[in-house]
Amino acid sequence: MIIRTAFRPLAFITLTLLVVGCASSPTGRSQFLLISPEAAILESEAAYLSTVGALDQEGKLVTDPKTMGRVSRITGRLVTVAEQNFPGSRDWQWSVAIIDDPETVNAWCMAGGRMALYTGLISQLELTDDELAQIMGHEISHALANHTAERMSRAMATTIGVVAVGVAADNSGAAMAGAALLANVALELPNSRIAETEADTIGMELATRAGYDPEAAVTLWQKMGSLNDQRPPEFLSTHPEPENRQAALQRQIPSMLALNPTRTKAPITEIEIVR
Numbered sequence: 001m002i003i004r005t006a007f008r009p010l011a012f013i014t015l016t017l018l019v020v021g022c023a024s025s026p027t028g029r030s031q032f033l034l035i036s037p038e039a040a041i042l043e044s045e046a047a048y049l050s051t052v053g054a055l056d057q058e059g060k061l062v063t064d065p066k067t068m069g070r071v072s073r074i075t076g077r078l079v080t081v082a083e084q085n086f087p088g089s090r091d092w093q094w095s096v097a098i099i100d101d102p103e104t105v106n107a108w109c110m111a112g113g114r115m116a117l118y119t120g121l122i123s124q125l126e127l128t129d130d131e132l133a134q135i136m137g138h139e140i141s142h143a144l145a146n147h148t149a150e151r152m153s154r155a156m157a158t159t160i161g162v163v164a165v166g167v168a169a170d171n172s173g174a175a176m177a178g179a180a181l182l183a184n185v186a187l188e189l190p191n192s193r194i195a196e197t198e199a200d201t202i203g204m205e206l207a208t209r210a211g212y213d214p215e216a217a218v219t220l221w222q223k224m225g226s227l228n229d230q231r232p233p234e235f236l237s238t239h240p241e242p243e244n245r246q247a248a249l250q251r252q253i254p255s256m257l258a259l260n261p262t263r264t265k266a267p268i269t270e271i272e273i274v275r
């Protein structure tokens with residue numbers, strides 16, 4: 001890496017986004033972060049816009065009103081509960097892109113609330129609304145619990161990360177590209193098993209408070225597991241199974257049911273459906 005002695009405001013700004021420090025996940029676990037949650041949100045925006053822009057150009061964004069309505073109702077309720085329980089997420093730019101790709105079983109939520117959902121997830125697993133709420137609740141929880149920043153920190157620690165930061169220090173255009181690259185690399189990296197357990201619990205709570213059946217978390221993972229016998233879905237490569245996932249989810253059902261015994265549906269927050 002080239003060391004530059006002249007003061008460069010843009011490089012300075014980039015470097016202030018990078019912090020070495022500790023944060024706490026919502027479950028109280030300490031997280032070692034090379035990039036702050038705020039920077040992760042900023043960089044995720046650039047990655048999201050380029051990813052979704054490319055899909056739009058290929059005509060791969062779903063515009064069918066029925067699917068859009070279903071996804072916006074479910075995610076809108078989850079967002080209402082997320083904002084109630086995690087006030088920091090109230091100024092997030094919540095949005096969801098529904099990607100027309102029946103072969104891909106995947107969904108994700110970046111830092112800052114930008115989500116994507118592949119049609120293969122719904123069609124191949126024949127998801128009910130309750131199961132769809134569980135999976136999106138799980139994804140949103142990864143973002144709420146700073147797991148994106150954790151994965152970006154891990155990406156930075158790799159060679160690709162070092163190159164990206166090297167580029168980032170050089171000029172502003174490349175800085176954005178380099179940082180967005182980090183966000184993209186982070187999307188491909190598996191979460192840790194600890195992060196999975198956190199997202200399982202927080203996601204189940206979000207979905208239950210939003211009015212969806214907590215039992216669906218168990219059936220969702222059963223369906224995912226049986227699909228794995230034929231062909232491992234992309235989703236499972238980024239969501240490794242924590243130990244005894246299904247048993248752990250099952251154990252939490254009674255306490256989840258107590259959170260919303262009447263299964264009252266939460267109000268729907270209007271979020272952007274990208275198209």
Ligand SMILES: [Zn+2]
Nearest residue numbers: 191196199239
């Ligand atoms: Zn996960």
